[in-house]
Amino acid sequence: MDNAILYAPWRNDYVAGEKIEGCVFCHISSSAGNDEELHVLYRDEHCFVVMNRYPYTPGHFMIIPHHHTDALEALDPQTWLHISVLAQKGVRMLKEGFGVHGVNLGMNLGKAGGAGIAEHIHLHLVPRWERDTNFITSIAHTRVYSTDFEKIYRRLKELSKEYF
């Protein structure tokens, strides 16, 4: 078992699709009409929840404030609390609806902290299953097939209506 993998599973960060200029998270934030295409699971006035395009495990998603900042410590405390509330809902959804055995929850702050998109903070929720380490090692450098990705998105989108 490679614990380094277990404790930092969100290295493959969200990577911008082609033709998105500027901050990809601000792009998603302001594209409410395109939620299906952008794989958004949920949005409200403070935050949105979106699938990670390069998931570490199937069902990997992120909770992201609309407010563009790279400084967690400067985030409006109300927004931070809201992210926490959504994290609880997300964990419940993964456990009850998606059959996970565990979840890795975390933020990479700054490039040095491993963030793929450092300019706009985001909280990762990475589903885990018993004995999935071999699986994760094997897919760590491989993209999940897009058909599977779409299927998982549709499943989580359905669950999101119930849990968020």
Ligand SMILES: [Zn+2]
């Ligand atoms: Zn942004």
